[in-house]
Amino acid sequence: WRLNGRHYGALQGRRKDQVRREYGDHQFTAWRRSYDATPPRLDTVAAARQRSDPRYAMLPPDMQPRAESLRDVSARLLPYFYDAIVPDLLAGGCVLVVSHGNTLRALVKYLESIPDEQIAGLDIPTGRPLVYELGPDLRPDELGGQYLDPHRARSSSCAASTSNAPGALARIRTGVATARGRGRRPGRPRRAYRRGRTGW
Secondary structure: OOOOOOOOHHHOOOEHHHHHHHHOHHHHHHHHHOOOOOOOOOOHHHHHHHOOOOOOOOOOHHHOOOOOOHHHHHHHHHHHHHHHHHHHHHOOOEEEEEEOHHHHHHHHHHHHOOOHHHHHHOOOOEOOOEEEEEOOOOOEOOOOOEEOOHHHHHHHHHHHHHOOOOOEOOOOOOEEEEEEOOOOOOOOOEEEEEEEOOOO
């Protein structure tokens, strides 16, 4: 559950164009892209219905989210990073993390120490693997990583940033991030690959 996509609260299932018209461009963008802005929370009735959702069924009711900012996503993601991913990296393993776009944004923000006020500018293009070489401190040797296909990655990012096509707030966005640690063999690189989907 720590790799779940971001919870958009009462906005889930609503179309982006409807939310933009109702709340305005500034608030719309803050909910989508900022680090601290939290969408309106689920009401009590909707929260009760959510208890049967398999994404949250293993959580007690008081831990089930009603809405999340990107900061909230980071808070639930990082324990998994340290408990499940880091040990495998240090042992020289290759870790595959399958998640959603905003969850990957939270992970990349942490790895690259991106300031809160700059996170709005981070896009993760759909289906474009990105390689990270991580040093002994598990931080990237090169910020931004390296796309396996830089041209297509740039094209995807530009298309996403200029598209005004309507879509559902709860649209599923799949993503992949992997990391490889050096382990005991000298010179073996740590790598992280990320693949995500821009939008909500």
